[in-house]
Amino acid sequence: MRATYPRPHGGEYFLGFYDVHADCFAGHFVKRKRVVELITACRRLRRCYPRTRLYVILDNLPHVHDHPRLLQALRRLRIHPVFTPTDASWCNAVEAQFNHAKRNALTDTDDRTHRDHRRRIVRYIRYRNRTAGSAHHPLTHMLTSRNIKLEVH
16 A cells, blocks of 8 residues: 555545444445534444444544534434543554454555545455354445545545
8 A cells, every 4th residue: 555645536534333242344435524424324323223222432533523413413313422532542442453454455555546445445344244254244234335426636
């Protein structure tokens, strides 16, 4: 993976979710990490677990995690936010999954488009969930590699 490369269409973010009990990793790609995208991701997460008490660890979301609109939406969705301390991402169980995904899907690659990048990540996560025995878990329905409209910067 190149350290620096031209980003004529901007960047992308992957909002990842990890079910510790089912050992299932999923998520979806977004153009920005704003309150709107996070609320949408939480709605999709709630659809995967309609009658379960959810505790969601919110990590690496500066200027978003304590936003009143987000906190109100989480209460409405019956999702309990759990915040990681500053500089303590290692406490978050999903970080290990991100490291494995980065090592297995992105190391020594040179994707020219976001679409190729997304497909490589989604392929690895599907393989990972299949080998972990959680390929048919409801959380895997969140995982998609559909196109995201990015603007030129």
